[in-house]
Amino acid sequence: MSTATTPVEHAAPPESGPRALFHRLRHGDEVAHLVTLTFAALILLITTLLVFELWMGSVPTRGKFGFTFFWSKVWDPIGGDFGAIPFIYGTLVTSLLALLIAVPLGLAAAVFLAELAPRKMSDMIAFLIDLLAAIPSVIYGLLGIFVVVPLMRTVIGPALKHTLGFLPLFQGPNYGVGFLTASLVLVIMVVPFIISVSREVLLTVPREQREAALGLGATRWEATWKVVVPWARTGIMGSVFLALARALGETMAVTMVIGNDPKIRESLFAPGYTIAAVIANEFNEATSDLHRSALIELGLVLFLITFILNGLARLLMAATERGGGHS
Amino acid sequence: MGRVKLIWRKSLNVVMLTLTGVAAFGVVAVLFMILGYFIWNGGTSLNLDFFTKLPRPEGEIGGGVANAIVGSLKLLFLAAIIGLPVGLMAGVYLAEFGGKTFSFVIRYTTDLLNGVPSIVIGMFAYSLVVLPVKHYSALAGGAALGLMVVPITVRATEEFLRAIPNTLREGAMALGASKWKTIATVIVPAASGGIITGMLLALARVAGETAPLIFTALGNQYWSPGWGQPISALPLIVYNYAISPYDDWHRQAWAAGLVLLSMVLLANILCRLVISRKGVRSV
Amino acid sequence: MNEQRRTPKIMRKTLVVLCLLFASAAIASAQSNVLLNAAGATFPAPIYSKWFDVYHTAHPNVQVNYQAIGSGGGKAQLTAGTVDFGASDMPMTDDELAKLKTKALHFPTVLGAVVPTYNIPGVSSDLNFSQKALAGIYLGTITKWNDPEIAKANPGVKLPADDIVVVHRSDGSGTSFIWTDFLSKVSPDWKSKVGAGTSPNWPVGLGGKGNDGVMGLVKQTPDSIGYVELIYAMSQKIPYGSVQNAAGKYLKADLAGVSAAAQGAAKDMPADFRVSITDAPGAGSYPISSFTWLLIPTHFDDATKGKAVKDFLAWMLTDGQGYNEALAYAKLPPAVVAKEKKELSEIR
Numbered sequence: 001m002s003t004a005t006t007p008v009e010h011a012a013p014p015e016s017g018p019r020a021l022f023h024r025l026r027h028g029d030e031v032a033h034l035v036t037l038t039f040a041a042l043i044l045l046i047t048t049l050l051v052f053e054l055w056m057g058s059v060p061t062r063g064k065f066g067f068t069f070f071w072s073k074v075w076d077p078i079g080g081d082f083g084a085i086p087f088i089y090g091t092l093v094t095s096l097l098a099l100l101i102a103v104p105l106g107l108a109a110a111v112f113l114a115e116l117a118p119r120k121m122s123d124m125i126a127f128l129i130d131l132l133a134a135i136p137s138v139i140y141g142l143l144g145i146f147v148v149v150p151l152m153r154t155v156i157g158p159a160l161k162h163t164l165g166f167l168p169l170f171q172g173p174n175y176g177v178g179f180l181t182a183s184l185v186l187v188i189m190v191v192p193f194i195i196s197v198s199r200e201v202l203l204t205v206p207r208e209q210r211e212a213a214l215g216l217g218a219t220r221w222e223a224t225w226k227v228v229v230p231w232a233r234t235g236i237m238g239s240v241f242l243a244l245a246r247a248l249g250e251t252m253a254v255t256m257v258i259g260n261d262p263k264i265r266e267s268l269f270a271p272g273y274t275i276a277a278v279i280a281n282e283f284n285e286a287t288s289d290l291h292r293s294a295l296i297e298l299g300l301v302l303f304l305i306t307f308i309l310n311g312l313a314r315l316l317m318a319a320t321e322r323g324g325g326h327s
Numbered sequence: 328m329g330r331v332k333l334i335w336r337k338s339l340n341v342v343m344l345t346l347t348g349v350a351a352f353g354v355v356a357v358l359f360m361i362l363g364y365f366i367w368n369g370g371t372s373l374n375l376d377f378f379t380k381l382p383r384p385e386g387e388i389g390g391g392v393a394n395a396i397v398g399s400l401k402l403l404f405l406a407a408i409i410g411l412p413v414g415l416m417a418g419v420y421l422a423e424f425g426g427k428t429f430s431f432v433i434r435y436t437t438d439l440l441n442g443v444p445s446i447v448i449g450m451f452a453y454s455l456v457v458l459p460v461k462h463y464s465a466l467a468g469g470a471a472l473g474l475m476v477v478p479i480t481v482r483a484t485e486e487f488l489r490a491i492p493n494t495l496r497e498g499a500m501a502l503g504a505s506k507w508k509t510i511a512t513v514i515v516p517a518a519s520g521g522i523i524t525g526m527l528l529a530l531a532r533v534a535g536e537t538a539p540l541i542f543t544a545l546g547n548q549y550w551s552p553g554w555g556q557p558i559s560a561l562p563l564i565v566y567n568y569a570i571s572p573y574d575d576w577h578r579q580a581w582a583a584g585l586v587l588l589s590m591v592l593l594a595n596i597l598c599r600l601v602i603s604r605k606g607v608r609s610v
Numbered sequence: 611m612n613e614q615r616r617t618p619k620i621m622r623k624t625l626v627v628l629c630l631l632f633a634s635a636a637i638a639s640a641q642s643n644v645l646l647n648a649a650g651a652t653f654p655a656p657i658y659s660k661w662f663d664v665y666h667t668a669h670p671n672v673q674v675n676y677q678a679i680g681s682g683g684g685k686a687q688l689t690a691g692t693v694d695f696g697a698s699d700m701p702m703t704d705d706e707l708a709k710l711k712t713k714a715l716h717f718p719t720v721l722g723a724v725v726p727t728y729n730i731p732g733v734s735s736d737l738n739f740s741q742k743a744l745a746g747i748y749l750g751t752i753t754k755w756n757d758p759e760i761a762k763a764n765p766g767v768k769l770p771a772d773d774i775v776v777v778h779r780s781d782g783s784g785t786s787f788i789w790t791d792f793l794s795k796v797s798p799d800w801k802s803k804v805g806a807g808t809s810p811n812w813p814v815g816l817g818g819k820g821n822d823g824v825m826g827l828v829k830q831t832p833d834s835i836g837y838v839e840l841i842y843a844m845s846q847k848i849p850y851g852s853v854q855n856a857a858g859k860y861l862k863a864d865l866a867g868v869s870a871a872a873q874g875a876a877k878d879m880p881a882d883f884r885v886s887i888t889d890a891p892g893a894g895s896y897p898i899s900s901f902t903w904l905l906i907p908t909h910f911d912d913a914t915k916g917k918a919v920k921d922f923l924a925w926m927l928t929d930g931q932g933y934n935e936a937l938a939y940a941k942l943p944p945a946v947v948a949k950e951k952k953e954l955s956e957i958r
Contacts, residue, residue, distance in 0.1 A: 043477060050443070131592055142565055260818070545649070547677075572846050
């Protein structure tokens with residue numbers, strides 16, 4: 001008997017003998033296997049090369065500063081002193097603040113789409129929200145400069161100062177650009193991801209769960225909030241991690257509205273800097289090797305953070321698919 | 328007592344239905360507001376000059392972005408020929424040939440590549456393609472974008488190939504076709520609709536990328552001949568013009584943004600409609 | 611099964627259109643020109659882009675693609691070898707020159723001024739800024755517009771009690787160098803705390819990308835102050851202030867003031883043309899003036915490129931200078947032009 005990959009002998013055309021054809025076809029299969037494998041391996045090669053380049057490119061600063069790079073606040077290209085804290089701070093603050101607003105908003109919308117809305121409406125709206133996710137970053141940046149910044153300066157900023165001005169978070173001059181503005185722009189950029197992934201996860205929750213809750217007399221909202229959402233908990237967390245990873249790496253929209261000042265400040269109205277923004281602004285012109293190396297090391301840091309987050313997200317998503325929110 | 332609680336629960340139900348609905352419709356409304364803003368601010372600038380002329384010197388009024396439109400198309404072309412074959416072949420490997428551990432490694436690496444921030448890809452392309460030949464070039468920009476196209480293409484190809492029922496494969500092999508022939512002439516064509524839409528979505532995604540181009544394509548005020556010279560692109564125009572003080576450049580930034588937005592949205596609407604009709608999970 | 615095989619018609623049509631677009635884009639490219647790629651300072655970008663445009667019209671086969679990414683970028687990319695020549699408002703230091711694989715020469719091109727431009731609601735008159743005021747504002751020690759140091763130089767002007775929004779450059783900038791060079795000369799405090807350079811460690815302020823980025827931020831942000839090259843403020847019709855010079859007089863930047871500042875340098879120009887003319891002596895000298903330079907390699911592998919560059923420079927030193935004043939840059943002093951013409955022969 002032949003194996004799965006060998007063709008049945010009768011079907012061979014009569015030109016060359018069956019043996020020769022058998023060889024040729026077998027050979028073709030192996031060639032195909034090899035060719036596609038090579039391309040797949042190419043991806044592995046390129047990614048390894050990328051990590052390698054990041055590692056090697058950051059040697060000068062890693063050698064000079066070691067771990068002190070991660071708690072130094074100074075960014076002084078003239079003096080040759082570099083530290084990552086202002087950028088890590090800015091990246092984390094803007095992303096986490098964005099999530100703080102985007103997760104409740106996105107989850108609410110996802111719940112509506114998955115549980116409360118009629119199927120056709122839900123599909124239509126989900127389709128439109130997917131389109132939001134496809135809009136390029138620089139478009140959001142343009143809107144940021146001409147719409148969000150003036151809004152922040154004339155409406156949102158004064159309103160916040162009026163109501164919450166006693167908090168150090170909302171004190172200090174309101175430039176229009178700054179941490180808060182960047183966070184707001186990020187909100188609208190990551191909300192679509194949270195909505196579409198959460199909605200999908202919620203839709204996979206077995207009907208029996210919902211029906212059981214409704215059968216016991218729960219209102220639709222109670223069934224959703226107390227039964228369905230907890231069941232999809234891990235998947236929703238996965239969507240949050242994905243959104244966070246996206247926010248951390250966002251470059252153009254943020255660099256156009258954050259103010260480009262590498263300082264740590266308490267006020268959300270103050271200008272700041274993120275890792276991606278400083279690389280975009282300074283990479284082309286880093287004259288000293290140390291300066292370029294510092295930027296590459298920042299890139300390595302960003303890469304590692306997004307790598308870990310994406311990995312966690314994948315694990316959480318896989319866990320949801322396998323067993324639902326048990327535990 | 329029980330009645331009060333019931334009324335409370337029922338009203339909470341209604342309130343939550345409304346709030347979540349507001350959230351969902353609010354997010355959708357943003358999409359339309361964005362579109363509206365761009366049409367309002369950029370629509371009137373979409374004249375013949377805009378599409379056919381080259382940029383004027385800094386500070387002067389007029390001119391167009393013809394070289395940026397052509398530049399974007401050239402970069403997309405390069406991204407397509409560099410990234411799509413790799414993505415397709417790797418996707419075929421994962422769906423049809425893959426061994427268990429190696430496939431896992433490849434899938435994980437592809438996901439990793441997908442998550443790399445585009446600015447880091449730009450740095451990588453700079454050190455790989457620009458520095459050695461000492462030239463900013465369309466090729467470098469196309470390579471950076473091509474790299475970003477690969478993960479999306481791999482995922483789409485694998486997904487749509489897997490969706491083809493095994494009966495098709497078995498039937499072909501029962502008729503005497505070898506594995507590679509089955510794949511090439513039966514399976515891939517069957518999945519081609521989904522695969523091509525996946526590819527188009529990948530291209531639409533990189534069409535709007537700016538960060539990788541800053542270090543690779545750099546920008547050009549003129550036409551960029553061949554593939555080895557710096558080249559202009561629509562996202563670069565939007566970025567550079569938006570942060571400038573010139574009102575005329577702002578006007579052109581809105582218009583360029585409108586063109587870019589329309590291209591991306593149209594491609595996405597088209598592709599997603601096709602995919603949803605096929606009933607396969609969207610990319 | 612048929613459904614899955616048939617690629618929808620509209621997809622096929624789109625593909626055809628795309629292929630046609632790609633093909634035509636690939637073909638639509640001018641051929642057989644001398645293409646020069648240059649990058650650098652935004653300070654002279656308006657005059658450079660004008661020059662390159664005029665030169666291209668007169669010599670259609672020569673195309674200079676100038677990308678204004680900042681002086682820092684110009685020097686870095688020249689060192690990396692990715693551009694044919696660079697432009698910078700800060701001369702290259704000996705260390706930077708040592709890193710170059712091919713020796714490069716500095717060619718002064720124009721004289722320009724850096725002005726303090728501001729956007730204060732309700733204030734449309736020209737303000738006077740003393741040396742102490744500018745240093746204090748940028749050090750962060752002077753925080754409000756109605757600070758006595760600013761007010762006493764501007765009697766009769768009602769300054770608001772608003773916080774000053776300081777704007778500086780976020781990229782490596784020769785304009786920043788000129789500004790901080792001036793501040794270092796007039797304020798020992800500034801010199802010790804920050805110093806002069808293209809990417810100083812700014813104590814306060816927002817960062818804008820390029821002269822245009824700074825101008826854009828100032829234009830859109832009330833109560834802001836920024837430093838830009840003269841033409842940027844003039845063309846945007848944004849007010850800019852007078853600066854106190856070495857002789858104590860308040861001068862508003864103009865061609866006469868800039869040329870006066872360059873007089874001393876014109877007489878004693880060093881052979882490599884690297885000189886700073888900030889805080890120049892003389893009652894009529896505008897204190898924040900500067901030359902700006904093109905950084906030209908002495909040897910081009912491609913002979914046609916070398917010739918094109920030499921021809922352009924020769925044109926720049928003669929006909930090109932005629933375009934300066936319309937864009938508020940001063941012409942190079944004749945003595946300097948003569949020296950540069952001699953330097954041209956060193957390019958091979």
